[in-house]
Each structure stands twice: as structure tokens, then as C-alpha cells.
Amino acid sequence: MSLTSVLLTVLGIAVFVVGLLFSIAWHELGHLSTAKMFGIRVPQYMVGFGPTIWSRKKGDTEYGIKAIPAGGYIRMIGMFPPGPDGRLEARSTSPWRGMIEDARSAAYEELEPGDEKRLFYTRKPWKRVIVMFAGPFMNLILAVAIFMGVAMTFGFQTQTTEVAGVQQCVISQSDKRETCKTGDPVSPAKAAGLQEGDRIVAFDGQKVDDWATLSDRIRETIGPATIVVERDGGEVTLDAVLRENAVAKKDGNGQVVPDQFVKAGYLGFAARTEIVPLSFADSTVRMGDMIENGVDSIIALPSKIPALWDAAFSDGQRADDSPVGVVGAARIGGEVMNLDIPAQNQVAMMLFLLAGFNLSLFLFNMLPLLPLDGGHIAGALWESLRRNVAKVFRRPDPGPFDVARLMPVAYVVAGLFICFTLLVLVADIVNPVKIS
Structure with missing residues (x-):
């Protein structure tokens, strides 16, 4: 590989990483802005994971960038309600019970005087739905804006x-x-x-x-x-x-x-x-097809794991529609910059890659499973349903739904996701998806 090719590959990867960081920051901005709008205290807004490489505190929120550009988060006070006795409980010897209590304890570890009225769980269910939906929705907005903009100005x-x-x-x-x-x-x-x-x-x-x-x-x-x-x-x-x-x-x-x-x-x-270039109507139809294909891909994800395993650890061929992780997408970004095509085509392909990434973030986060945003949305909707049913039948208010009780499920889902991410990572390194 020539020096020029190496530099173009590095440039393509760097451009994708910048787009990735922006997409993550944009996602968390949705959570942050709506949380603050509803008076929830947010101690941290972070892009990335691992050691903090830069941070600055403004108001009661610390804004920062961490070393590993593979995600991001905001921390909201009072994500989970207190235990049945109204107090934080001691950690149990049961591992499953311990997960519940650890989660609840973490939700209160930064509780300060005056925060009693700024807790996430005290907000009405519809407000919590908005806060949790706002993050994925920001990714959907970005995906649609990029796709429609490129489709109508550059075209297909x-x-x-x-x-x-x-x-x-x-x-x-x-x-x-x-x-x-x-x-x-x-x-x-x-x-x-x-x-x-x-x-x-x-x-x-x-x-x-x-x-x-x-x-x-x-x-x-x-x-x-x-x-x-x-x-x-x-x-x-x-x-x-x-x-x-x-x-x-x-x-x-x-x-x-x-x-x-x-x-x-x-x-x-x-x-x-x-x-x-496409008209607005044709671009809308194409965007709808893209969303439909994204939903189909999420549904078909489990069925692609055997082929992905063969591609990673055997001599199986990597399918064109094989799941791709951050490393694989970054490699594709590097390949795009090396294609013998006009510069505007390269820009369009990079933007479409970023649009697809944001659409995937939206669809994946909307799955009704903890620790994903969709899991918290499902918990808030279930609480609203319980309280409304109790009101209709004149029963006592059942109170807030304790999402912390679902943390064992969240740990299982997180474990499966980590295993899947590692499998995709290995496949992206040893048998990557390539473009022509």
C-alpha cells in the first residue's frame, strides 16, 4: 500500500470517527435538553467511555470527552425509585438482588440537598418517555436530514x-x-x-x-x-x-x-x-425504504450470527449485508477515500454511511429492553398503564414502577450485546466487509 493510500485511509477513518462522535453527542444532547427542560438534575454529559481527556463544569453539569469513542451517556439523578421502606437498602448476598440494590444506590450516590424535587423517577411517565425517546429521535432526525439532503442535492x-x-x-x-x-x-x-x-x-x-x-x-x-x-x-x-x-x-x-x-x-x-438528484417525494420514498430495510435487518440480526461466526473463526465468506461494527464502518470510511471516484461521490458515500449509522442507533435504541432507551420507555409506559387502570377501578395508586427490579435482565441483555459486539469486532478485523 502506497503512502498516499495510507494517508487517504487514515483520513477516511478520522472523518468517520468525527461523524461518530458528533452522532453520539447529538444523541445525548436530546436526553440532556429534555431532562433539563423538565427540571431533572444532570451531573454529567459525556461523549465516549474510559478515562476523561477533557471536561468542564457549567452550572450543575460536567461536560466532557472520554478516551474511547464508542458511546456516550448522561447521568440523571434518581433514575430508580427508593426501596419499599423509602430508604436505600444494604446490598444483599444474592447476586440478582445485589444488582437491583447496586443500581438503586448508584441512582442516589450524588444526591444533594434540594434534589428531592429534581429526581427522574418523580416526573410523570409521559415526561420520562420524552426524555428517553429524545436521544434516539435526535439520531433519526440526523439520519433523515443527511439522507434527504444528499438525495436531493447529489442524488443516486x-x-x-x-x-x-x-x-x-x-x-x-x-x-x-x-x-x-x-x-x-x-x-x-x-x-x-x-x-x-x-x-x-x-x-x-x-x-x-x-x-x-x-x-x-x-x-x-x-x-x-x-x-x-x-x-x-x-x-x-x-x-x-x-x-x-x-x-x-x-x-x-x-x-x-x-x-x-x-x-x-x-x-x-x-x-x-x-x-x-431526487425530488422531495422520491427522496421521502427512498428514506421510507431505508427505514423499512433497517427494521428488517434488526429483526434478522439473530439469524445472521452463525454466518458471522463462520466469517470470524472459519473460512466462511463475509456477506455484503453482514452486521458491521464501529471498526468495520471506520474501515469502510477508509476504503471510500481510496476509491477512484470524484471527490463529491466520496463525500456523498461518507454522508450516507453516517446516515445509516444514525438510523441504526435509532432503531437499536428503540428496542424495549434495558439498558437501552426503549427499555426505560417501556417501563414508563407500563407505570402509566398501571396507574390509569388503578384510577379507573378506584384502586390505590400503585406508585412508580421500580425499573431497578429489571436490572438482572439488563445485565443479561448487556452481556449478550457485549458478546455480539466482540464477535462483530473480530469479523471486522479478520474478514471485513469490503466495498467496490
């Missing part, structure tokens, strides 16, 4: 109605061959006189502005059709006779389904691809 690589090449003969796409054989019929595009560089503007009497519309019209047509193309500054009308052929199947979103074919109309040309 999109197939257009311009002809990049004309097929010489009719070949079933299921044959997966490119060369013609004796006896293969001449393609309708070649027979009609379609040429490379033509831009199709109308098909069988209807104007077409995009590839998706043109592709659907071609697939629906078997037999004669007129094609109007722009060529050398003018318009030329061609007469074609489309044939039935086996072509790639499309799903409901217009995306090609791998290794599945259907019988449809066939013209026989390759569409040129260009990077085309």
Missing part, C-alpha cells in the same frame, strides 16, 4: 432512458450469457434501428421521463410499438416489434429479484446510469 446512481448499448440478439436473461448463438433472433431494438446515445422520450404514444416507467411499458408490450428518441438534437420515430422473453422479476418496489424470472415484453437495450 439511477438508470435513465438513454441507451448505453443495444443487444444484438434475443437472449433469455435466465441463460446468463452475453454472446449470441446461431439461430438467436435479432433483438427488436437492433431491428428498429435504436442506437447508443439515443434518449427515449416516448413509447407507443406516451411520454416517458424515467427508466421505471419505460421499463414497465416495455414489459407490458408484446408486438408492434412506436419509439420516439432524441438523436443529434432532433427527434426520430422508430417502429419496433417487441418479443416475449424471460426477464428479471421485479418486487413491489421495482427492485430486481435475484435469480427469478418472468415472461414479459422485451426490446433489447441497456440503459445508461447517471447520478440523478
Whole structure:
């Protein structure tokens, strides 16, 4: 690897780390701002973990940066309610009970005079939901803003109605061959006189502005059709006779389904691809698809663990959609800077990488499991439900729900997450996901 390549790789990694730190700080800012808005005392706002490398106290909050850029946190006073007797309990010999009591003790260890009215658990459930949801929501805002901004200003690589090449003969796409054989019929595009560089503007009497519309019209047509193309500054009308052929199947979103074919109309040309900015409506649709794919990926995460294990500790191939951690994403950032593409393409790819990271943070943190934000949201919603049910049936108020009792579950979830993170880390080092 040349010195230039090394420097570009380091630059790409550094850019991603800066984006990572900003995303974490942005997430914690959501928690911090809403906590302060509802009068909850926040002693610490930290980006990163491990030893503190810089900090400054402003008001009653210490702001700082820690050495390991792998997360962040804010500390709120009174995350858990006191024990049944109203006091902090001594640590039990039971490990599970000890976890509950340690969590409750930690929530009170910085309690100061006057904090009795500034405790997290004393706030109404809807306020606690807002505080815990605000962090992930900030990541969602950032993901949408980056994605929509880049999509509408830079765009996506999109197939257009311009002809990049004309097929010489009719070949079933299921044959997966490119060369013609004796006896293969001449393609309708070649027979009609379609040429490379033509831009199709109308098909069988209807104007077409995009590839998706043109592709659907071609697939629906078997037999004669007129094609109007722009060529050398003018318009030329061609007469074609489309044939039935086996072509790639499309799903409901217009995306090609791998290794599945259907019988449809066939013209026989390759569409040129260009990077085309999207409209606000199209960008919104793409953003929705991105969120849907993110949800599907979270659901499918457990099923990908065996393949990830094989990629990390055996000779298994690392799939393109394999889970990637911070190290793997940083490596991808380094690869992006080494791609032989224009600088604006590199910037767009880095921004899309950051958008995907923020969307993942939002979706993952919304899982209703402690110690994730979604777990605290679920606890607050359950408390609200209990209190409202008691009110309807005129029963005594059950009081705040003691989330600390779920800490054993939180430790199990945290342990599983740590194991999964280590597995992804090993895979990212020994068998990383690569881009082309």
C-alpha cells in the first residue's frame, strides 16, 4: 500500500470517527435538553467511555470527552425509585438482588440537598418517555436530514432512458450469457434501428421521463410499438416489434429479484446510469425504504450470527449485508477515500454511511429492553398503564414502577450485546466487509 493510500485511509477513518462522535453527542444532547427542560438534575454529559481527556463544569453539569469513542451517556439523578421502606437498602448476598440494590444506590450516590424535587423517577411517565425517546429521535432526525439532503442535492446512481448499448440478439436473461448463438433472433431494438446515445422520450404514444416507467411499458408490450428518441438534437420515430422473453422479476418496489424470472415484453437495450438528484417525494420514498430495510435487518440480526461466526473463526465468506461494527464502518470510511471516484461521490458515500449509522442507533435504541432507551420507555409506559387502570377501578395508586427490579435482565441483555459486539469486532478485523 502506497503512502498516499495510507494517508487517504487514515483520513477516511478520522472523518468517520468525527461523524461518530458528533452522532453520539447529538444523541445525548436530546436526553440532556429534555431532562433539563423538565427540571431533572444532570451531573454529567459525556461523549465516549474510559478515562476523561477533557471536561468542564457549567452550572450543575460536567461536560466532557472520554478516551474511547464508542458511546456516550448522561447521568440523571434518581433514575430508580427508593426501596419499599423509602430508604436505600444494604446490598444483599444474592447476586440478582445485589444488582437491583447496586443500581438503586448508584441512582442516589450524588444526591444533594434540594434534589428531592429534581429526581427522574418523580416526573410523570409521559415526561420520562420524552426524555428517553429524545436521544434516539435526535439520531433519526440526523439520519433523515443527511439522507434527504444528499438525495436531493447529489442524488443516486439511477438508470435513465438513454441507451448505453443495444443487444444484438434475443437472449433469455435466465441463460446468463452475453454472446449470441446461431439461430438467436435479432433483438427488436437492433431491428428498429435504436442506437447508443439515443434518449427515449416516448413509447407507443406516451411520454416517458424515467427508466421505471419505460421499463414497465416495455414489459407490458408484446408486438408492434412506436419509439420516439432524441438523436443529434432532433427527434426520430422508430417502429419496433417487441418479443416475449424471460426477464428479471421485479418486487413491489421495482427492485430486481435475484435469480427469478418472468415472461414479459422485451426490446433489447441497456440503459445508461447517471447520478440523478431526487425530488422531495422520491427522496421521502427512498428514506421510507431505508427505514423499512433497517427494521428488517434488526429483526434478522439473530439469524445472521452463525454466518458471522463462520466469517470470524472459519473460512466462511463475509456477506455484503453482514452486521458491521464501529471498526468495520471506520474501515469502510477508509476504503471510500481510496476509491477512484470524484471527490463529491466520496463525500456523498461518507454522508450516507453516517446516515445509516444514525438510523441504526435509532432503531437499536428503540428496542424495549434495558439498558437501552426503549427499555426505560417501556417501563414508563407500563407505570402509566398501571396507574390509569388503578384510577379507573378506584384502586390505590400503585406508585412508580421500580425499573431497578429489571436490572438482572439488563445485565443479561448487556452481556449478550457485549458478546455480539466482540464477535462483530473480530469479523471486522479478520474478514471485513469490503466495498467496490
